[in-house]
Amino acid sequence: MSASFVHAMRRKAVRLTVNAVIAVFALLPILWGFLSSLKPTDKIVEFPPRFLPEHPTLEHYTRIFADNAAYFIANSVAVSAAAVLLTLALGALAGYAIARFRFAGRDTLMVSTVAIMSIPIASLLVPTFTLLSWAGLADTRLGLVLLYAAYQLPVVVWMLYGYFLSLPVEIENAARVDGCSPTRTLFKVVLPLSKPALVAAGLFVLVFAWNDFVVAVTMTSSETARTFPVAIYFYLGFYGREWGPLLAASIVSIVPIVAIFVLLQRHFVSGLTGGGVKG
Amino acid sequence: MSAVRFSGVSKNYGPVVALAGLDLDVAEGEFLSLLGPSGSGKSTTLGLLAGLIDADGGKIEIAGRDVTALPPEKRDLAMVFQNYALYPHLTVAENIAFPLEARKPKPDAAEIAKKVEAVAQSLGIGPLLARYPREISGGQQQRVALGRAMVRDPKVFLLDEPLSNLDARLRIRMRRDLKALHAQLGSTIVYVTHDQSEAMTLSSRIAIFNHGKLQQVAPPAEIYDRPANAFVANFVGDREMNFLDGKLTTQGGAPGFVFAGGVVPLIASAAAVAGNGALRLGIRAEAIEPTRDGGALRGSVILAELAGPDLFLTVRLGDGAEIVARADPRAFTAREGEAVSLALDPARIHLFDAETGIARHHGAA
Ligand SMILES: Nc1ncnc2c1ncn2[C@@H]1O[C@H](COP(=O)(O)OP(=O)(O)OP(=O)(O)O)[C@@H](O)[C@H]1O
Ligand SMILES: [Mg+2]
Numbered sequence: 173m174s175a176s177f178v179h180a181m182r183r184k185a186v187r188l189t190v191n192a193v194i195a196v197f198a199l200l201p202i203l204w205g206f207l208s209s210l211k212p213t214d215k216i217v218e219f220p221p222r223f224l225p226e227h228p229t230l231e232h233y234t235r236i237f238a239d240n241a242a243y244f245i246a247n248s249v250a251v252s253a254a255a256v257l258l259t260l261a262l263g264a265l266a267g268y269a270i271a272r273f274r275f276a277g278r279d280t281l282m283v284s285t286v287a288i289m290s291i292p293i294a295s296l297l298v299p300t301f302t303l304l305s306w307a308g309l310a311d312t313r314l315g316l317v318l319l320y321a322a323y324q325l326p327v328v329v330w331m332l333y334g335y336f337l338s339l340p341v342e343i344e345n346a347a348r349v350d351g352c353s354p355t356r357t358l359f360k361v362v363l364p365l366s367k368p369a370l371v372a373a374g375l376f377v378l379v380f381a382w383n384d385f386v387v388a389v390t391m392t393s394s395e396t397a398r399t400f401p402v403a404i405y406f407y408l409g410f411y412g413r414e415w416g417p418l419l420a421a422s423i424v425s426i427v428p429i430v431a432i433f434v435l436l437q438r439h440f441v442s443g444l445t446g447g448g449v450k451g
Numbered sequence: 452m453s454a455v456r457f458s459g460v461s462k463n464y465g466p467v468v469a470l471a472g473l474d475l476d477v478a479e480g481e482f483l484s485l486l487g488p489s490g491s492g493k494s495t496t497l498g499l500l501a502g503l504i505d506a507d508g509g510k511i512e513i514a515g516r517d518v519t520a521l522p523p524e525k526r527d528l529a530m531v532f533q534n535y536a537l538y539p540h541l542t543v544a545e546n547i548a549f550p551l552e553a554r555k556p557k558p559d560a561a562e563i564a565k566k567v568e569a570v571a572q573s574l575g576i577g578p579l580l581a582r583y584p585r586e587i588s589g590g591q592q593q594r595v596a597l598g599r600a601m602v603r604d605p606k607v608f609l610l611d612e613p614l615s616n617l618d619a620r621l622r623i624r625m626r627r628d629l630k631a632l633h634a635q636l637g638s639t640i641v642y643v644t645h646d647q648s649e650a651m652t653l654s655s656r657i658a659i660f661n662h663g664k665l666q667q668v669a670p671p672a673e674i675y676d677r678p679a680n681a682f683v684a685n686f687v688g689d690r691e692m693n694f695l696d697g698k699l700t701t702q703g704g705a706p707g708f709v710f711a712g713g714v715v716p717l718i719a720s721a722a723a724v725a726g727n728g729a730l731r732l733g734i735r736a737e738a739i740e741p742t743r744d745g746g747a748l749r750g751s752v753i754l755a756e757l758a759g760p761d762l763f764l765t766v767r768l769g770d771g772a773e774i775v776a777r778a779d780p781r782a783f784t785a786r787e788g789e790a791v792s793l794a795l796d797p798a799r800i801h802l803f804d805a806e807t808g809i810a811r812h813h814g815a816a
Contacts, residue, residue, distance in 0.1 A: 342534055343537075343539070345501075345532070346530070346538070346599075349529065349609075350524075350550035350599070351524050353524055364540045365539060365540055449537075
């Protein structure tokens with residue numbers, strides 16, 4: 173066995189170990205939560221704790237769906253999806269305009285976009301609630317969609333702007349000469365080439381909207397507009413801590429987002445512009 | 452009516468003058484090459500014509516219509532970009548079909564497919580139609596870019612160094628094809644290149660640029676034989692022109708040109724035209740005959756290059772100036788270090804104003 177082979181094996185072993193440690197740290201709480209959600213209520217907080225449930229049960233899952241979880245999940249899906257689409261639509265238009273067109277106030281717009289990104293959402297809660305009430309959109313799903321889009325738009329504009337800038341401008345020029353208006357160029361050439369950036373920005377908004385608790389709990393009060401994270405929180409409040417349903421609901425809330433990440437991962441790994449321009 | 456007319460068109464990038472007051476007419480059906488060194492404003496001229504660059508001043512007309520303020524998509528042009536600019540997310544077939552898809556009214560699918568197929572065949576990229584640009588070679592990409600332009604019937608074709616990345620043989624073939632295409636379709640073509648033999652073989656006229664300024668527009672032979680100034684004289688031709696700085700003189704009653712390294716005889720018409728100031732004599736290597744002795748100038752060979760049927764001798768004169776002369780190696784040879792004598796054909800001597808470079812006298816071709 174050559175020294176370099178041993179060396180390579182050792183490096184591989186080290187890398188494997190490091191990854192395993194990271195994975196354990198990241199996944200253990202989730203695994204623990206999942207296993208605990210399968211335990212009957214009295215076993216969840218038992219001491220000393222036991223890792224595996226002795227008699228697995230789905231009672232907590234049955235319970236949350238009896239508590240109308242499906243409706244709140246549907247709310248979350250609708251609000252998140254709408255927020256993602258709205259933010260991407262506005263962000264793509266704004267980002268493209270800033271990247272490719274010279275117009276008065278362009279620099280100011282760019283600087284303010286960056287500045288707005290640094291404002292913490294907590295400090296915006298009260299004013300946005302007031303605004304939303306004035307607009308008659310407090311306690312509505314539409315209100316949440318608009319807020320999520322507003323909060324995430326600056327960072328999405330920034331991300332897409334940077335990506336558009338990195339595209340070779342000759343490809344767009346070619347489209348123009350070939351007969352495309354700027355709008356058609358955006359839709360036929362720029363956006364298809366920007367799939368990785370759109371996916372990344374979309375996931376960014378999705379994670380925020382799907383996980384948001386603070387904004388939703390501030391802006392909504394009725395069950396009609398309640399999203400899933402708020403619904404989960406209710407298991408912590410009214411009837412004492414209900415660990416079982418709380419854990420079950422948390423696990424359920426993780427599933428869709430993980431599924432989407434896995435589904436889309438190949439799209440945001442690599443660029444798509446290979447072979448377009450020389451050199 | 453000219454197909455294209457530039458009137459006083461200029462473009463600056465900050466302090467860089469990319470194009471200075473361009474006046475240029477391209478006739479209907481003409482094959483005009485824009486030739487010049489790197490950074491001379493060729494692509495800028497094409498970009499302005501395509502509407503991709505906004506002019507700082509001046510007027511651009513296409514087929515008699517003022518297009519200065521018209522966006523590219525309304526100018527009805529087809530363009531091949533210097534770096535191809537293929538659509539990476541589309542297949543070769545879709546790339547070629549793209550300009551047809553964007554037409555209004557859009558041709559029907561069968562017609563588009565037929566045209567794409569025909570163009571791909573003529574460019575020898577038929578088997579590549581289903582591939583993506585990243586899956587084909589540089590030369591193939593360039594042909595796809597050509598195909599995307601050829602599939603249309605635009606007012607003017609704009610080609611920015613479309614053959615630069617092809618191997619020598621393919622380049623010659625594509626040159627022929629382009630020429631045939633031009634003859635057959637009678638389309639107006641504005642063609643950017645910095646390969647002068649390409650410009651010479653393809654063009655009806657050549658426009659020579661330097662530092663954003665148009666130097667001369669003329670048919671290839673005229674550019675070569677009657678260069679408007681010293682830059683053009685130097686730029687065209689396989690080898691740089693030989694230049695000597697000096698002034699007129701008479702030697703034993705005969706007109707001559709005196710410079711630090713000696714005196715060169717001139718013909719009477721040259722001496723008559725040229726006046727009295729500082730001049731620059733220009734002469735091509737093929738108009739200088741190296742001999743053992745008997746020429747007007749003497750020097751020693753510092754480099755002997757055999758290029759096919761020609762032997763090029765770089766000779767250092769007494770004053771340090773270097774001159775390249777061409778010999779027929781069957782009639783005359785010399786080695787590095789040998790002393791030779793150079794006979795400059797007086798009939799083929801050009802004279803330029805030493806300061807402005809403007810031609811004062813053209814020698815015979
Ligand atoms: N976008 C730009 N910003 C600043 N300067 C530019 C820009 N585009 C071109 N220039 C400058 O303008 C001048 C002319 O450029 P142009 O691209 O027309 O040259 P070219 O003749 O096509 O050269 P090449 O043979 O290298 O392609 C150059 O000095 C170049 O640096
Ligand atoms: Mg160029």
